[in-house]
Structure formats: C-alpha cells, structure tokens
Amino acid sequence: MSEQKRDDFGWAARTHTWRDWTLADLLAAKGTTTVSLVVPARNEAATVGAVVTRCREVLMETAALVDEIVVIDSDSTDATYDVATDAGAVVHRASEIRPDLGTFRGKGEAMWKSLFVTRGDVVVFMDADLVDWDTHFVPGLLGPLLTDPEVQLVKGFYARPGDSGPYEGGRVTELTARPLIALLFPPLAGLVQPLAGEWAVRRDHFSHLSVPTGYAVEIASLIDTWRTRGLDAIAQVDLGRRAHSHQNLLDLGAMSTQILTAAWARSTHSHHADAVPLTQFVPAAGGEGFVPRIDEVLVVERPPAADLL
Ligand SMILES: O=c1ccn([C@@H]2O[C@H](COP(=O)(O)OP(=O)(O)O[C@H]3O[C@H](CO)[C@@H](O)[C@H](O)[C@H]3O)[C@@H](O)[C@H]2O)c(=O)[nH]1
Numbered sequence: 148m149s150e151q152k153r154d155d156f157g158w159a160a161r162t163h164t165w166r167d168w169t170l171a172d173l174l175a176a177k178g179t180t181t182v183s184l185v186v187p188a189r190n191e192a193a194t195v196g197a198v199v200t201r202c203r204e205v206l207m208e209t210a211a212l213v214d215e216i217v218v219i220d221s222d223s224t225d226a227t228y229d230v231a232t233d234a235g236a237v238v239h240r241a242s243e244i245r246p247d248l249g250t251f252r253g254k255g256e257a258m259w260k261s262l263f264v265t266r267g268d269v270v271v272f273m274d275a276d277l278v279d280w281d282t283h284f285v286p287g288l289l290g291p292l293l294t295d296p297e298v299q300l301v302k303g304f305y306a307r308p309g310d311s312g313p314y315e316g317g318r319v320t321e322l323t324a325r326p327l328i329a330l331l332f333p334p335l336a337g338l339v340q341p342l343a344g345e346w347a348v349r350r351d352h353f354s355h356l357s358v359p360t361g362y363a364v365e366i367a368s369l370i371d372t373w374r375t376r377g378l379d380a381i382a383q384v385d386l387g388r389r390a391h392s393h394q395n396l397l398d399l400g401a402m403s404t405q406i407l408t409a410a411w412a413r414s415t416h417s418h419h420a421d422a423v424p425l426t427q428f429v430p431a432a433g434g435e436g437f438v439p440r441i442d443e444v445l446v447v448e449r450p451p452a453a454d455l456l
C-alpha cells in the first residue's frame with residue numbers, strides 16, 4: 148500500500164504534540180481565559196474518581212490551568228455521582244440541568260447540557276473510562292487554543308494499544324468514520340482520531356453548533372467547525388497513548404448508526420426522524436440459529452445552546 152500523501156489538506160501544519168508547550172508557557176498564555184474540564188460519565192464509578200482526582204491535583208491545585216472540573220452524570224445507575232463528588236468534581240445529573248429543555252439519553256446530550264452549568268471560555272472534554280492516560284492530555288489540548296486565536300476546536304490523538312497492534316484507530320473509527328470522511332468530507336481525512344473523546348473547544352463556538360445527543364457529537368462538531376470556520380479552525384495534538392474500556396460490537400453498531408445519520412444530515416441529504424431502526428442478529432433462545440433484534444437508535448439533535456442560554 149502506498150503511503151504517499153495525495154493531498155493532506157495541510158494537516159501537517161495543524162498537527163502538534165503535547166510536548167510543544169510547557170506548563171509555564173500555557174499558564175502565561177492563559178491570562179484571564181477560563182477553562183472548564185467536562186467529563187461526561189455513564190456508569191463509570193470504577194474510573195471517574197481517578198480521572199477527577201488526578202486532574203484536580205495536577206491541573207487545579209499544583210498549577211492553576213483548569214478553573215473547574217465538572218462531571219455530567221449521564222443517567223448512571225451505579226455510584227458515578229458519589230464517586231465523582233468525593234473526588235472533588237462539581238457533579239450534575241444531565242437530566243436535572245435545565246429541565247425545561249427536556250432530556251435525552253446519550254453522551255452528546257451530557258456535553259450539550261454542560262454548556263448550561265459551566266463557565267469556562269474554553270471547554271475541555273475527557274472521557275471518564277480512561278485506564279491508560281495522563282494529565283498532560285489537558286494542557287496538550289489547550290496548547291493550540293491558548294496560543295492561536297484562529298483555532299476553535301482541538302482534537303486529541305494517540306496510539307491505542309490493542310489486540311491488533313498500536314496503530315488502529317478503534318473499530319468504529321476504521322469501519323465507519325474514516326470511510327465516511329473519505330467519501331463525503333475528504334478535507335477532514337488528516338485527522339488521526341476523528342472520534343476521540345478528548346477534545347477542546349471554545350465555548351462561544353460550541354454553543355453555536357447543533358449537537359447530536361448521542362455518539363455523533365464528535366463527527367458533527369468536526370464537520371460543522373470545518374464548514375463554518377474553515378480547516379484552520381481545527382488543530383490536532385498527539386497525546387501519546389491511551390486505553391479505554393471497550394463496548395461490544397452490537398453497541399458499536401448503534402454508535403455507527405448515529406454517526407452515519409449525523410453525516411447524512413450534513414451531506415446533501417437530511418434525516419428528520421428521532422430514531423433509526425437498526426436490525427441486528429443475536430442467537431436465538433436455546434442457541435439454535437439467529438433472531439433479528441431491532442434497536443431504535445436515537446438520533447435526535449439539540450439546537451445551538453446559544454439560542455437557549
Ligand atoms: O450515554 C452515554 C454514553 C457514554 N457516556 C460517556 O462518554 C464517554 C465515552 O463513552 P464510551 O461509551 O466509552 O465511548 P467509546 O466507545 O470509547 O467511543 C469513542 O467514540 C465516540 C464516538 O465519537 C466518542 O463519543 C467517545 O468519546 C470515544 O471514546 C464515557 O465517559 C462514557 O461514560 C455518557 O456520558 N453518556
């Protein structure tokens with residue numbers, strides 16, 4: 148396979164490593180800019196405590212880079228709320244934020260709702276299920292935003308050590324996101340991890356975007372940022388390595404459906420229903436043969452939060 152680049156749309160110029168900035172550089176560049184770290188979490192009692200504690204100690208107490216750490220509890224049925232509170236985060240239940248706006252399941256919903264309870268000029272998102280990561284993720288993501296006023300959104304990328312070696316992007320990334328980008332949004336093809344949950348964005352920009360309530364929040368934000376602000380508004384930063392807990396393949400099918408729907412809506416087509424019926428096949432009771440299982444995958448989008456603040 149040829150590794151020659153046909154057209155990288157200038158991604159080399161907007162690709163950085165977290166080592167490009169020291170903490171001292173970033174603290175100086177931060178000035179009066181405020182930073183919120185937002186962690187959407189659904190049933191992450193096992194890992195959210197370490198994410199909050201380590202970020203609080205290193206990024207709030209040792210260095211004043213982050214002004215608040217907010218966990219958005221996304222309909223958890225485990226002890227996520229209490230564990231995150233004990234670790235020192237401000238914790239909100241997504242369903243209790245702006246109850247007048249109703250509530251939907253999903254990660255994008257938690258992130259959209261975070262705009263109503265945080266105050267940072269810059270919002271950094273980080274998954275709660277990280278098991279191999281470090282606190283430099285946050286300064287790394289802030290680097291381009293604090294030093295280049297044109298940048299609106301910064302994606303993290305990393306090696307993802309796994310069964311098929313360190314260079315795969317993840318199953319949905321390789322089987323849905325990359326082919327989709329190649330077909331419909333080729334200028335975004337230079338993104339190493341388009342679905343990374345570790346990314347940062349200016350509040351003023353994110354609050355003007357329509358936000359899918361589920362897992363399409365990442366792909367939608369990238370497409371909409373490129374369309375409204377141009378490619379120079381996006382940067383990506385190598386954060387080293389990261390491992391997380393894995394969903395089963397059938398659940399990733401629902402994630403792919405949400406991503407495809409959001410991309411479809413942003414292509415020349417549009418989709419108006421709130422859910423897409425996804426047929427999957429599971430073993431029949433008794434173990435003989437397979438039966439269809441139809442999952443109504445939620446694909447609702449929230450309007451720009453700026454209209455509702
Ligand atoms: O309804 C939900 C589902 C998930 N999460 C949280 O969102 C984060 C990421 O969820 P996860 O299910 O671990 O996602 P992945 O399978 O790892 O999916 C990857 O790809 C998704 C699609 O772009 C991104 O949204 C994810 O951040 C990214 O890690 C975790 O903290 C979850 O607890 C919620 O807050 N609410």
Ligand SMILES: O=C(O)[C@H](O)COP(=O)(O)O
Nearest residue numbers: 317318319320342393394
């Ligand atoms: O980024 C992805 O493609 C999804 O998070 C799935 O990742 P996984 O295949 O490593 O579970």
